[in-house]
Amino acid sequence: MSLAVPSEDIVVMTPANPVLPSAARRFFALAAVTALYFFLMAGSFNALGVVLPAMVSDLRLSWSDAGFGFTLLGLACGLTSPFSALAIRRFGIVATLVSAGVLLALGFALLAMASSKLAYYLGTLLVGCAFTIGGTVPGTYVVANLFEQSSRPMGFYFGVGGLGSIAGPLFYLGVDDMFHGWRPFWWMCAGATGLCGIVAAFVVRGIPFDHVHDDRIRRAGWPAKAALRSPAFWVIVASYTGCLAISTTLHGFSVQHFTEHGLSSAHAAEMMSMVALLAAIGSFMAGEVGRIMGAQVLTVVATGAMTLAAVDLLFPQSALTLGVFVVTMGFGVGLSYVASAMLLLEYFGTRKNLELYATMYLISTAAALGPWFGGAIHDSTGSFRALFMAFGAMGLLLTVAVMFLRRPNLRDEA
Numbered sequence: 269m270s271l272a273v274p275s276e277d278i279v280v281m282t283p284a285n286p287v288l289p290s291a292a293r294r295f296f297a298l299a300a301v302t303a304l305y306f307f308l309m310a311g312s313f314n315a316l317g318v319v320l321p322a323m324v325s326d327l328r329l330s331w332s333d334a335g336f337g338f339t340l341l342g343l344a345c346g347l348t349s350p351f352s353a354l355a356i357r358r359f360g361i362v363a364t365l366v367s368a369g370v371l372l373a374l375g376f377a378l379l380a381m382a383s384s385k386l387a388y389y390l391g392t393l394l395v396g397c398a399f400t401i402g403g404t405v406p407g408t409y410v411v412a413n414l415f416e417q418s419s420r421p422m423g424f425y426f427g428v429g430g431l432g433s434i435a436g437p438l439f440y441l442g443v444d445d446m447f448h449g450w451r452p453f454w455w456m457c458a459g460a461t462g463l464c465g466i467v468a469a470f471v472v473r474g475i476p477f478d479h480v481h482d483d484r485i486r487r488a489g490w491p492a493k494a495a496l497r498s499p500a501f502w503v504i505v506a507s508y509t510g511c512l513a514i515s516t517t518l519h520g521f522s523v524q525h526f527t528e529h530g531l532s533s534a535h536a537a538e539m540m541s542m543v544a545l546l547a548a549i550g551s552f553m554a555g556e557v558g559r560i561m562g563a564q565v566l567t568v569v570a571t572g573a574m575t576l577a578a579v580d581l582l583f584p585q586s587a588l589t590l591g592v593f594v595v596t597m598g599f600g601v602g603l604s605y606v607a608s609a610m611l612l613l614e615y616f617g618t619r620k621n622l623e624l625y626a627t628m629y630l631i632s633t634a635a636a637l638g639p640w641f642g643g644a645i646h647d648s649t650g651s652f653r654a655l656f657m658a659f660g661a662m663g664l665l666l667t668v669a670v671m672f673l674r675r676p677n678l679r680d681e682a
Contacts, residue, residue, distance in 0.1 A: 294414045300468035301407045302425050309432030311457035317519045318437040318537045322450045333385045335643025337392040338520040339636045344396025346633025352405035362469045368402025369465015373458045380454035433544035437537040490616040500676045508608035509632040510666045514574045515601050517638035529585040543598040550602020563610035570607045573600030575663025581656045
């Protein structure tokens with residue numbers, strides 16, 4: 269059934285014909301926010317999973333304690349997600365970037381000085397809060413408002429910034445080899461992110477961000493209440509949350525699992541960097557692949573790949589299983605973030621997409637419980653096998669649910 273949109277729901281916006289900053293100014297602004305995102309990614313999820321075994325040993329943490337810190341990182345990212353947009357509207361982009369740089373520096377400094385699990389928890393909590401304040405929301409805000417054709421600079425921002433996930437673990441290995449400890453790595457993350465936040469704020473200072481490039485913007489789609497009543501919305505949210513739970517938890521514990529089964533910590537860290545590389549490639553590919561195959565097929569592939577990554581860890585460790593893990597985990601992570609957003613937009617339109625995406629992102633915060641659950645399982649059983657089995661079963665159910673999903677029809681609500 270075709271989607272009918274009443275005339276009063278068509279919003280027309282007329283630009284004020286602003287003068288854009290020079291090409292050099294726009295390039296430096298893009299480079300500045302990309303550098304901040306790069307170092308933020310380099311010091312967060314992927315790197316923490318590689319550093320954790322050494323921190324667990326030195327701080328005498330249980331794996332439940334270690335997993336709870338990872339959970340705090342994820343919870344802080346999700347629960348503080350609305351504050352970035354609010355901060356930009358109320359205080360401006362400059363103050364937001366400065367705040368992000370300061371919080372990141374403080375969070376990483378706490379991790380560097382940690383002598384107890386409380387300091388470790390506070391460090392991950394601060395880094396998680398700063399992740400959203402200095403991450404993709406202000407980054408995409410700057411990029412979208414500086415370039416009339418923003419697809420290419422947006423790809424540059426996400427692609428280069430995402431490479432931080434690859435660089436972080438390798439950077440840690442180099443620092444550990446040089447200084448024989450994990451604390452210098454966190455100090456360097458504190459310095460790099462703090463400096464990048466200040467520099468980004470300085471570069472964008474004075475640039476007008478209140479203009480609109482498009483001559484006409486027509487918004488069509490579902491009202492938020494109607495979409496929230498649709499089972500399809502909740503299937504998409506469940507798929508995104510499940511993929512995020514698998515991704516967050518496996519990033520936290522894969523290195524420990526591999527080393528427990530005979531792989532050196534250096535090789536395990538290199539594998540996680542390969543995962544990040546394939547994730548970056550997957551994100552670059554996702555838009556074009558989704559355009560050709562459709563968002564639903566892309567979501568099925570992403571959810572299925574994440575499921576295979578979890579199930580693969582149940583098999584005896586070999587070159588084959590390690591290779592399968594790297595490929596499925598890497599492409600699964602890279603595709604999953606884009607696939608769910610595309611499917612949400614395809615099914616429910618642009619009319620209330622911002623509210624629906626924010627709702628999905630907030631609900632997906634539940635995925636942060638995965639590392640705590642996984643740590644508790646390891647403490648009680650001595651391995652992560654039960655966790656991988658649970659993720660495999662959950663992922664299979666979600667993959668089948670998305671596979672049989674049918675596009676909902678909007679009748680009288682539009």
